[in-house]
Structures are given as structure tokens and as C-alpha cells.
Amino acid sequence: MAEKPLVVENLTIHYYTLHGIVKAVRNVSFEVHRGESLCLVGESGSGKSTIGLSVLGALPSNARVVSGRVLIEGTNILELDEENLESIRGRKVSIIFQDPAASFNPLFTIGQVLSDIVKYKLGIDDKEEAKRVVLKALSEVGLPDPERIFNSYPHELSGGMLQRAAIAVALVTRPSVLVADEPTTMLDVTLQAQILDLLQSLRQKLGLSMLFITHNLGVAAIVCDRVAVMYAGSIVEYGPTDKILLSPKHPYTKKLIECVPRSSIRAGRLKYIPGSLPDLRRDYPGCIFAPRCDEVLEECTRVKPKLVEVEPGHAVACHRVLRAKG
Amino acid sequence: MIDEMTSILEVDNLVKYFPIRKGILGRVVGYVRAVDGVSFSIRENETFSLVGESGSGKTTIARCVLGLLKPTSGKIFFMGKDVTRLSKEEAKWYRRNVQAVFQNPFLSLNPRMKVEDIVAEPLKVHYKDMPKEEVKKHVYELLEKVGLTADLAKRSPYDLSGGQAQRVAIARAVILKPKLIVLDEPTSALDVSVQAQILNLLVDLKNELKLSYLMISHDLSVVRYISDWVAVMYLGKIVELAPTEELFEKPLHPYTQALLSSVPEPDPYLMRKKKRIVLRGEPPSAVNPPPGCRLHPRCPYATEVCGKIEPKLVEYERDHWVACHLYARK
Numbered sequence: 001m002a003e004k005p006l007v008v009e010n011l012t013i014h015y016y017t018l019h020g021i022v023k024a025v026r027n028v029s030f031e032v033h034r035g036e037s038l039c040l041v042g043e044s045g046s047g048k049s050t051i052g053l054s055v056l057g058a059l060p061s062n063a064r065v066v067s068g069r070v071l072i073e074g075t076n077i078l079e080l081d082e083e084n085l086e087s088i089r090g091r092k093v094s095i096i097f098q099d100p101a102a103s104f105n106p107l108f109t110i111g112q113v114l115s116d117i118v119k120y121k122l123g124i125d126d127k128e129e130a131k132r133v134v135l136k137a138l139s140e141v142g143l144p145d146p147e148r149i150f151n152s153y154p155h156e157l158s159g160g161m162l163q164r165a166a167i168a169v170a171l172v173t174r175p176s177v178l179v180a181d182e183p184t185t186m187l188d189v190t191l192q193a194q195i196l197d198l199l200q201s202l203r204q205k206l207g208l209s210m211l212f213i214t215h216n217l218g219v220a221a222i223v224c225d226r227v228a229v230m231y232a233g234s235i236v237e238y239g240p241t242d243k244i245l246l247s248p249k250h251p252y253t254k255k256l257i258e259c260v261p262r263s264s265i266r267a268g269r270l271k272y273i274p275g276s277l278p279d280l281r282r283d284y285p286g287c288i289f290a291p292r293c294d295e296v297l298e299e300c301t302r303v304k305p306k307l308v309e310v311e312p313g314h315a316v317a318c319h320r321v322l323r324a325k326g
Numbered sequence: 327m328i329d330e331m332t333s334i335l336e337v338d339n340l341v342k343y344f345p346i347r348k349g350i351l352g353r354v355v356g357y358v359r360a361v362d363g364v365s366f367s368i369r370e371n372e373t374f375s376l377v378g379e380s381g382s383g384k385t386t387i388a389r390c391v392l393g394l395l396k397p398t399s400g401k402i403f404f405m406g407k408d409v410t411r412l413s414k415e416e417a418k419w420y421r422r423n424v425q426a427v428f429q430n431p432f433l434s435l436n437p438r439m440k441v442e443d444i445v446a447e448p449l450k451v452h453y454k455d456m457p458k459e460e461v462k463k464h465v466y467e468l469l470e471k472v473g474l475t476a477d478l479a480k481r482s483p484y485d486l487s488g489g490q491a492q493r494v495a496i497a498r499a500v501i502l503k504p505k506l507i508v509l510d511e512p513t514s515a516l517d518v519s520v521q522a523q524i525l526n527l528l529v530d531l532k533n534e535l536k537l538s539y540l541m542i543s544h545d546l547s548v549v550r551y552i553s554d555w556v557a558v559m560y561l562g563k564i565v566e567l568a569p570t571e572e573l574f575e576k577p578l579h580p581y582t583q584a585l586l587s588s589v590p591e592p593d594p595y596l597m598r599k600k601k602r603i604v605l606r607g608e609p610p611s612a613v614n615p616p617p618g619c620r621l622h623p624r625c626p627y628a629t630e631v632c633g634k635i636e637p638k639l640v641e642y643e644r645d646h647w648v649a650c651h652l653y654a655r656k
Contacts, residue, residue, distance in 0.1 A: 043517035159380075160608050188379035188544065190605050193588040197604070215517065218590030221597050242594045259522040261551040263589045264596060266571060269529075270551065272522035276487055 004071075005176040005209045006032040006055065006093075011068030013050055013059065020281040024050045026233035026288075027068075032177070037203060037210035039220040039241070042230035043256075045277050048213045052181045054078065055211060056095050057085050072177055090121050094170035098182040100162035103169075104154040110165050111150035114138070114172060121173045137172040138165070142198055160191040164198065171202065178203075181213045196222050217260055221245055226313075229253045232278055232288045235307060239314030249316040251293045287319065295320050333367040334505055334538050335391065340364045340400035342386050346613065359612050360386040362562035363400070365639075368506070368555075373532065373539040375549045375570075377585070378559030381609055384542045388508050391540060392426055393417075405505070422452050425499035429511040431491035435483040435498075442479040445469065445497045452502055464501065472497045472527060489520035493527065500531055510542045525552055546589050550574050558582045561612055561620040564639060568646040578648040580625050581605075619651065627652060 013025040025047040032038045040048040053059050055070055057077040069076045072093050080088065097103050104113060114134040115127075124130045131150070138146035141164040154162060163183060170178060180199065184192040200223060203210055212223055220227050221241060228238035229250065237250040248254045258271040275292040278284065286301040287293070293300065297319050305317040310325055341364075343357040361383040368374040376384040389395040391402060393409065402409045409420055425448075428434045435444055445465045449456055469479055472493045483491050492512065499507050512528070513521040529552060531537060543549050549556055550570060557567040558581065566579040577583045584603040591597060605624040610616055616623050622632035631651050639649040 043519060158608050188609075189546070189588040189590075190379065190584055191608060192590070193602065193604060196590075216590060217518075217592035218597075221592050221594045222590050245592050245594055256519065257592055259518045260592055261522070261525065261547040262591055262593075263547040263550050263574065263586060264591055264593075266550065266574075270522035270526055272526065273519040276489075 003034050004031045005034055005073050006211060007069075007071040008051070008055070009069045009071070011051065011054065011070065012066040013047075013054060014064050014066055015050075015060075016062045016064065022280045023283070024063075024233055024280060025054075028230075028233070028235055029068075030228055030235065030238065032209040032211055034176070034209055035203065035207045036226065037212050037224045039212045039214060039224035039227045040230055041214060041217060041220050041227055041256075043215055043277070045232065045280065046230040047233040048230050049181055052095065052179045052211065052213050055177070055179050056089055056093060058089070058095075090117065090175070091173050092175050093177040093179065094173070094175045095179040095181060096163070096166050096170050096183045098185045100159065100166040101154060103166050104162065106154055109151055109153055110138070110157070111152075114150075114169060117169060117172055133172065137168040140171075141165070141168045141202070142194075143168070159187055160194065163187065163191075163195055167195075167198065167202070171206065171208075174206065175208075177209045177211065179211045179213070182215070183212075184219060185214070185216070192219070199223060217245065217257060229256070232280060234288060234317070236289065236318070237314075237316045238307070239311075243311070243314050249310060249314070249321045250289075250318050251295050251320075252289050287317070297323070332369045334370050334405060335368040335540065336401075336403040337367065337387070337391070338365050338401045338403070340387065340390060340402065341398045342383070342390055342395060343398045356613050359562050359615060361390070361397075362615075364559075364562070364564055366555075366557055366564065366567060368538050368540060370505075371532065371536050371538055372554040373541055373552055374555045374557070375541040375543060375553040376557050376559055377543055377546060377549050379544060379585075379609060381561070381612060382559040383562040383612070384559050385510060388426075388510050388540065388542050392424065392508055393420070418452070422448075422502050423505045424508065425502065425504040425506075426508045426510065427492070427495050427499050427512045429514050431488065431495045431515075432483060434495055435491060437482060437484055440480055440482060441469070441474075441486070441494050442466075444483070444494060445501055448498060448502050465497075468497045468501055472500075472531075473523070487520075488516050489523060492516065492524055496524075496527065496531070500535060500537070503535060504537070506538045506540065508540045508542070511544070512541075513548060514543070514545065521548070528552065546574075546585060547591070558585065561609060561615050563620060563649065564647075565621070565650070566646075566648045567639070572643075572646050576646070578642060578646065578653060579650050580627050580652070581621050619649075 009029050011025055011028045015022040015024050042048045065078050070078050072088055077088055115130050118124050118130045118133050135146045138149050143149050143164050184195050214220055224241050227241050227244040228235045231252050237253045248257055255273045261270060273292055278288055286303055287305050290296050290300040299319050305319050307315045307317045308322055309315045340361055342361040343359055345354045346356045348355045378384050390397050412420055442465050446461050449461050474493050513524050553570045556570050556573045557564045560581050566582045577586055584605045587603045607624055618633045618635055619637050622628040637649045637651045637654055639647050642648045642653045
């Protein structure tokens, strides 16, 4: 248990909307080892952010967990009542989001926000002591002049600094699991590089398990040990980052990587994936990617492919790959 | 700086300052120097890209070119005519020939109109006498050309996916057969698989209709794919300008080098091999840009002179322009 701070088992999540029931996450399982970073990669609508929220026990009110468990250090966060949830959320698992400005209350200084967390989550009542902890957290994330930042309001900080402050908020309680939901998508590339470096060094220093959610395969290549590729609510392939990016097996992974224009090489014509995302309100008897796949077999539209290991640690859900393997 | 004979758009020493007002009298207390003396030109049937991070002034330039902002000083020539002083007739001619595609198609398409009406509207404005049947014919031909099926024509933009909506915006931009299209981050809001389709479409249309593009982007990978020329901007200035391959293979300016080295790519071997040049801190405010070279407080190669004298954009090698003291000394 100790070596897997985050375990997700057979997770299925539906959204109840005016237009019907959207089956956003479909039977997803994965685990993150201590100190490891796992990347959920996928396009919009793949269900990656929904999984991120479920790990915090923070799904929106119209979401229903149909089945499955999310274990944080062995405790199923989906079964906890509010009171018990608060002892895990922000203590053992934290999250950082895409837009740091939206995760801060504009009426409070960074110092007030952090002091409250230190007081209620860590139980440090002494003001002096609390401030010391907060200042340490601020300098830990590379913010210059923590004293000034302590007294700053969110609007006084730039996007990059605010994201650093959000990381300080997430990590001041020393959680074992950090969910990072597109944390650098809104930042410019030079700042993105800084924040990714920071997350990497904090992960090593604190032994954090990180669930990193991104649509950017390049970012995944930098920060992640393992990658799980999601399509329409399901994991279609997972494995070590090098394996997934350099020798992908699933047709969707292959195509997704081919779509990305590179700054390092002059591309000929860009490849793309024809068609669009399937209607997530429906059930599909076979492989959910089959309508857009150009390597379909007869059974692809009939039988749902299971995730099967093709090499140790590298699993693929594709009939063709499995048939080739024999 | 580029051969003037075939240039279609010429931007000459463009300056745009936004006043900062304070108090009830609206006293001007300072200026945001969004664009501070930028010159470039775009040749016929070529794509010219402005890249830079937020606040570098690239979108302000696009807005000046589109006539949505009045430059503080400097001139913009389109096919030889100064577009900052056009007569009413000429302004109409200019708008017919210069079109735009923006980042978010859902914000730039009227939600209360049907797709076919959106695409037809430019024709109705500029060719009032065109018979309805002919308008319709043009619209449906164009929808097919941009890869939209006829059954989408009766829908509203909200029933479309992001990629489809951007195709509608592109159809609307090309229906008047313009000479120049300003593309302001046209694929930033799209998923990669869709982005690839839109980029391919833009390249096809450019070749087929002999279009020129002024592309605004922060994404260097996209820029490399689509551009003929690239200008890198930092805090309101062009710091480097070169043909695309030249710029990506031999970046000279430390800022360009830092930008290129920061782009994450889905290739773990390359990422490990890549020498990262990390700039210190964050871009300063454009209200009080640093004296001398604007990059010098963050630049790993800065010397004393960089903080005092502003480097000029000079042609270091044929067609390769750079504004940096490292190269001026040679």
C-alpha cells in the first residue's frame, strides 16, 4: 500500500446533463507509485480532467461515480463523508489547475490563503510559527522575496509567479499525491520550462506521486515516467514514456503523435485523424476508436478490446496488436 | 528589408502606445509601449509569422494592420497605399482585400446566424447586386472547399465542433478572394488532431488562391510548419527576422535560442539531448521597458554595453536580421 499512494480501480463516471447521460470515464484503472509521475494524455473530451477531479473527491454535483474506487494511501476517497474527506483532501492529495488566477480568491493576500491552510490543515495555531512555515513554502517554489509575496494580492503577481504560489498552496501540507491538471497550458514557453523544472525538482525532493494531466505530448515527454493515453473515456495504451512516444502500438497513439507539428524538423504535410470524437452518451459494443481507425478488423466493431500487456509494463487495448502478438 | 517589388504589405517603423490614465480627470501618467518601432514586409503568396510570448505586441500589430487600432506613429502600406489614411472608397477596397481569422471561432461567429448566412455576408456587403442564386452557389462551393458538408450550412455555429467552426471562419475570410489574411493564433484553441487539419487547409488555400498570410502565434512548431518568414518579438520589438529554415536551424538571438530550447517535443531522446537555455525571471512590464537591450536583465550573455545601448536590427547574414550586441561587434 505504501508504495502506491494512488490507485484507481475500474472507475466509471457519468455526467447527468440536459442532453442526456454523458459517459465520460469508462472503466479506467491505473496506479501511481511513490515518487513517480504518471501522465494522462488525451484530447478534449477524453475524460482526463474528470479523473483528476475524482482523485480529489471533488466531482461536480451532476457527476455520478457508477463504479470503481480511488484509493489515496489505501483509503477510498469516493466513499468518505465531508468531514473525513477534509482530512485527506489538501492533506494527502492536492491539485493545481490550469489557471492559477481562478484558484485564488482575489480578496485575500497569498499570505492569508496559505496561513489559513497551515492553521486548519496542519493545526498550527501560533501566528509566528505559521508565518515561518508559509514563508518557507513560498521560497521553496522559487518565489523571490517571499515576504513581499506574502503580502501581495493575486492580481499583483504575474501568471508564472501565481502558478508558483498555487504550487506552494498545494504542497505546504506535504501531500503524498499531487494532481497537476494542465498546469502550464496558459503559460508562455519560457515560463512553462521554469514551472516544469520546478515540479520535477519538488517531486524528487518530496517523493511526490504526481498525476499529470496534459494534452501536450511534448510536456509529457519532459515530466513523466509513464504515460497513459486516453480516448473517449478509456485508456487505450499505457507504458513507459519512451515506449509510448517512440514506439507506440495503438493506432490512436500513433496517429496522435504524427499530428504534432515539430519545431525541430520541417514537416511535409501534417497527418491528421479523420472524423471526430464519438457521441459519449452512447455505448459502443466494440472498440470506441474503430470508426476512425484505418486498421480495423472484423471483431473491432463487435468486441471491446481489453488492455493487455504486450511487453512488461506496456499495455495496449487493440485487437490488431493482440493478434499480431499471437 | 524584403524585396519591395513583390511586397504586398509593408509595415514601416510602426509604434503603438496605449496611454495609462489615472484620476477623475483621466490624466495620462504613462504609456504601455506595446509596439515600439517595428518594420517588416510581406511578399505576395508568402506567410510571414510574428512569434513571441504574451505582451510582446504581436496581436497589437495585427490589430493595427486590420485597421482596428490607429497606430501612434509609423506607416502601413498595402499594395503601395498608406492604409492609415484611406478614403472611404479605398477603405472598402482595403477591407475586401485584407481579412482575418481569430483564435476562438465561437466568439467571432454570430451565434444567431446560420453557417450559410455567415459565409455569405461579406458578399452581401461588398457585392450588393449579386443575385441570390449566385451568392448561394459561391457559398456552397466554398463550404465544400474548406471541407464542410452541405448539411452543416443550415446549422448555427453552436452546433459545430471547434474545428468545423474554424473552417466556417476561414470560408468567410476567403470568400471575397482577399490578397492578405491575418491569422491570429488560428489553431490555439483546437486539439492537435484538428489543428493538423486546419493547418493543412490553410496551406492548401494559400497555394490555390495565391494568398499571403500574416500569422500571429506563440507556438513555434506551428510557425515552422506554415511560415516562409519568421520575426521573433520581445517587448514590442523585433529581435530577429529570417527565412523560416534559417531561423530554426541557426537562431542567433539569445531570446530566440531560449524560446526554441524551451519548446517541449514528444521525443524523449531529443528532449534529453537538447541544451536548455533558461531565461531568468519573467518578461518585464512594457510600461517601463529596461534601458538598452530589453532582454538584458534576463539574458545569460549580457554584458555592460547591453544595459546602455539599444542594439539595432542589422542584417548579420543575407536575409537574416538580428538585434543583439553579440553580433554587432563582429
